[in-house]
Amino acid sequence: xxQQENKVFDSKITRxxxxxxxxxxxxxxxxxxxxxxxxxxxxxxHVVILGGGIGGxxxxxxxxxxxxxxxxxxxEQYPEYxxxxxxxxxxxxxxxxxxxxxxxxxxxxxxxxxxIIDKVTDADFDKKTVSTAKGQTVSYxxxxxxxxxxxxxxxxxxxxxxIAETKIFHGYKAGPQTLALRKQLLAVPQGGTAIIAPPKNxxxxxxxPYERASFFAEYFQKHNPTAKVIVLDPKDHFxxxxxxxxxxxxxxxxxxxxxxxxxxxxxxxxGVMGVDADNMTVETMAGTFxxxxxxxxxxxxxGKLAQKLGLTDASxxxxxxxxxxxxxxxxxxYVLGDSTIADAMPKSGYAANSQAKVCAQAVADTLKDxxxxxxxxxxxxxxxxxxxxxxxxxxxxxxxxxxxQPKGKSAGVSPITDKPAxxxxxxxxQKNWQREFVKDVFS
Amino acid sequence: MxxxxxxxxxxxxxxxxxxxxxxxEPTMANAQAxxxxxxxxxxxxxxxxxxxxxPLAGMPAQQFIDAMTAYREGTRxxxxxxxxxxxxTDDEIKAxxxxxEKQPVKQWDKTSLTESLEAQAxxxxxxxxx
Numbered sequence: 001x002x003q004q005e006n007k008v009f010d011s012k013i014t015r016x017x018x019x020x021x022x023x024x025x026x027x028x029x030x031x032x033x034x035x036x037x038x039x040x041x042x043x044x045x046h047v048v049i050l051g052g053g054i055g056g057x058x059x060x061x062x063x064x065x066x067x068x069x070x071x072x073x074x075x076e077q078y079p080e081y082x083x084x085x086x087x088x089x090x091x092x093x094x095x096x097x098x099x100x101x102x103x104x105x106x107x108x109x110x111x112x113x114x115x116i117i118d119k120v121t122d123a124d125f126d127k128k129t130v131s132t133a134k135g136q137t138v139s140y141x142x143x144x145x146x147x148x149x150x151x152x153x154x155x156x157x158x159x160x161x162x163i164a165e166t167k168i169f170h171g172y173k174a175g176p177q178t179l180a181l182r183k184q185l186l187a188v189p190q191g192g193t194a195i196i197a198p199p200k201n202x203x204x205x206x207x208x209p210y211e212r213a214s215f216f217a218e219y220f221q222k223h224n225p226t227a228k229v230i231v232l233d234p235k236d237h238f239x240x241x242x243x244x245x246x247x248x249x250x251x252x253x254x255x256x257x258x259x260x261x262x263x264x265x266x267x268x269x270x271g272v273m274g275v276d277a278d279n280m281t282v283e284t285m286a287g288t289f290x291x292x293x294x295x296x297x298x299x300x301x302x303g304k305l306a307q308k309l310g311l312t313d314a315s316x317x318x319x320x321x322x323x324x325x326x327x328x329x330x331x332x333x334y335v336l337g338d339s340t341i342a343d344a345m346p347k348s349g350y351a352a353n354s355q356a357k358v359c360a361q362a363v364a365d366t367l368k369d370x371x372x373x374x375x376x377x378x379x380x381x382x383x384x385x386x387x388x389x390x391x392x393x394x395x396x397x398x399x400x401x402x403x404x405q406p407k408g409k410s411a412g413v414s415p416i417t418d419k420p421a422x423x424x425x426x427x428x429x430q431k432n433w434q435r436e437f438v439k440d441v442f443s
Numbered sequence: 444m445x446x447x448x449x450x451x452x453x454x455x456x457x458x459x460x461x462x463x464x465x466x467x468e469p470t471m472a473n474a475q476a477x478x479x480x481x482x483x484x485x486x487x488x489x490x491x492x493x494x495x496x497x498p499l500a501g502m503p504a505q506q507f508i509d510a511m512t513a514y515r516e517g518t519r520x521x522x523x524x525x526x527x528x529x530x531x532t533d534d535e536i537k538a539x540x541x542x543x544e545k546q547p548v549k550q551w552d553k554t555s556l557t558e559s560l561e562a563q564a565x566x567x568x569x570x571x572x573x
Contacts, residue, residue, distance in 0.1 A: 065560065354483075357479045357480065358476065361476060374470070376472035376477055378480040394523045406530070408530040410526060410531075412529075428495055432496050433496075436496070439486065440482040
C-alpha cells in the first residue's frame, strides 16, 4: 500500500471509527424489563454481568447453555465493543477498526440476555444491588465483573493520563489509541525511529508489544527501509521470545547492522524510567533515546471498576477461587479475565473466554446447589511476526496444588524448524482463529 | 423458551447423576466443560464448517480419538494440535469424542438455542460412554 493510499484509507477509518467510539450518547439504554423478560422463570435467580467485552459476553452465552431458565443481565457502558485482539493489525493497515467492532445484539436475542447500556457507578454487596450513572438500581443473586486493566502512569517520570491521550499513546485499549498510533507510524520520517516500551509482568496480551514491533518493522521494510524500531524492555525474557527472535532474524535482519528491530533487555538497561513528551525522548539506565514516536505501554493493574468495588488485593489484581473464579474477597461476586490472578494463565482474550465458560458452569451449579465439576482451562495465542509468519503458544490448564497450572505436557511455543510451512500455517490459523473467536464470544 | 419435555428429562437425569457423585471431587472435567474449550478455534460446540481448522461437530468418535491420540504421541504432523493434545488423557479424549459426535452437523449461526441445548443435554446424558 502506498503512502497516498494509506492516507485515503486512514481518513476513511478515522471518521467512521471515531463516531463509533464517541457517539455513545446517541444510543438509548435498553430497559431492564425488555422483550425477553417473560421468558424467565420466577425463581431462577438473576445473574448480573458488569462489562460486555470478551469475558462478559462469553459468560452470558455459556451461562445460558448451563441454565436455560436463569435471568441474565449485562450492564455495559458502550453500545459497541472493539476487540484488542488484532488491533495491532489496524496500526499497520491490515484491518480496520470496523472489522474489530462488535455488539451484544445476538447475545441479547439468541440467548435471552437483558442488555443495559449504562455506566456502573457502584455496588452494594450487602443489599446485592448495582447502581448506574443513569440512576438505575439493579438487584442480583450473583454478580460477575469483567473489568479489564488500568495503567500505572505514575511509574514513569514525566508521564500522565493526559500525555497518554495526546502525545505518547499506549494502544492497549483498542479504539482512538489504535488510530493515534497509526497516524504516528505513518508520520515517522525516512530513517526515523519508533520506540516501543513494553511493561513489566504481569500485563495484558504478553506477546502484544513484540507482535507490534514486528509489524512496525514490516511496515518500515516496505515504506521506510532506513527507519528502525527500538524495543526498550524492563524484562530479559518475553513470551514466545525464541520463535519471535528467530522470525526477526529471518525477516528483519535482527542483530545485523541493518536490523529493522533492536531489542534492549532489562539487564542491558532497557527499562524506561521517564519520558519527555515535548522532546520525544525516553530515559533508561542504558541512556537517553530520541524517537519520532514513543509507544509506552505502561505497567498495569486491575481495571478501575475492580479497584472501586474493592475486589483487588495488595498486588493490584483480583484474587479468585481457582475452581470457579469467585472473588476470594467478596462472596457471590465473580471476576473474569485480565484483572484476575490466574497463575500460569496469561492475560489474554482467549483466557478470558476460557475462564468465562468454567465460571458460567460454576455459577449455574451453585444456583442449583449442585457440586462444582472439575475446572479445565485453555489458552492459544497466535501472534504474527509478519503478515504471513505466525508464532503461537498453547496450553491446557488444570487446578493442581492450589494453582492453575499447565495440564499434562500441553504447554509449548512454536518449534523452530527449517520447514517454511510451520510459520505460514500458523499465520493462516491465526486469521482463522480471529474470525472464529469473536463468533464464539459475540454470536 | 420452548424447551421440550425430552430436554427437561435429560437435564433432570444429569442433575441426579451429578448429585450421586457429590461427595468425591471428580477426577476429570466433564466432556462438555472440555469441549467448550475447543470453541475459539473450532467454533461453538465444534460447529464451524467454513474454516481451515476442521469442524468437530458430528465427527465420528473414533476419528476424533485416533486424531487426538496421534497428535499427542507425535505420530501425526501438527502445527499446534500436538501441544494441545498432550494435555488430555485417553479417558478425556474419549469423553470429548462422544460429546462432539452428538452435536448438530450445521453452522453455529444456523442452529437455534433449543436445538443446541437438546444436543448438549443428549451428549451429557451419555456420561462419556457410548
